[in-house]
Amino acid sequence: MEIDPGTLEHYRRKLRYKVRYHLGSFCPDVDDAVQETLVRFLRALKEEKIRNPESTGAFLSGICNNVIQEYRRRQWKEPLLDPDSSPPERPAPPEADLLELRQAISIAMTQLSQRDRDILRAFFLEERDKEEICQAMDLSDAQFRVALFRAKQRFRRIYQEELKQKPRREH
Structure with missing residues (x-):
């Protein structure tokens, strides 16, 4: 399937509008x-991954949604700070609180299935690409999204x- 330059320019204009809408002008x-x-x-x-030529617009829109989501995730992980400003002062939680949180996370991870642990660890801790995880775990894109969503819920x-079972101490 070939795309002529006029159609590509049309898609580019529509995508620009969509991205500006979602990310801000x-x-x-x-x-x-x-x-x-x-x-x-x-x-x-x-690579001929588009199965139905009539759904090209929907396919392109799906790709755009993924790019927007990845951009937002990157922005969330890497907040932009003014080089002249110092980070906001927040008191660090006491070490006992950190220890309790680590224990709760550890217990929660051990109660998950091996597959859920692998998906969460690869995506959030190792920050591997979705495509890389899909290939390593032999999952389709849709299967990965569902598995990640369910693993996060669990x-x-x-x-x-686990946190409810441990009463928090007042400081």
Whole structure:
């Protein structure tokens, strides 16, 4: 399947509008997100990963949603600070509280299935790419998203129950 330059330009304009809507008009990375979306789309097109040519727009929109989500995740992990400003002062939690949190996390992780532990560890702790995890665990993109969602739910439930069992000390 081939895309003519006019169609590609049409997609680029629509993607720019969509990305600006989701990331904000003044986001400096709008063009980068659009470019990344188009690169992934053209790569999928070249590798013939688009099964139904009539759903090209939906496929492109899905890629764009993934790029936007990855951008937001990156921004959340790497907050931008003014080089002249100092980070906000927050008192560090007492070591006893940190120890309790670590124990609750450890207990929650041991109560999860091996697959859930592997997915959570690879994605959140090792920060591996979704594609890399899918390939290593022999999962499709959809299977990975569902497995990650469910693993996070299970972890959250066990973790919160564990924290409820231990009364917090007042300082």
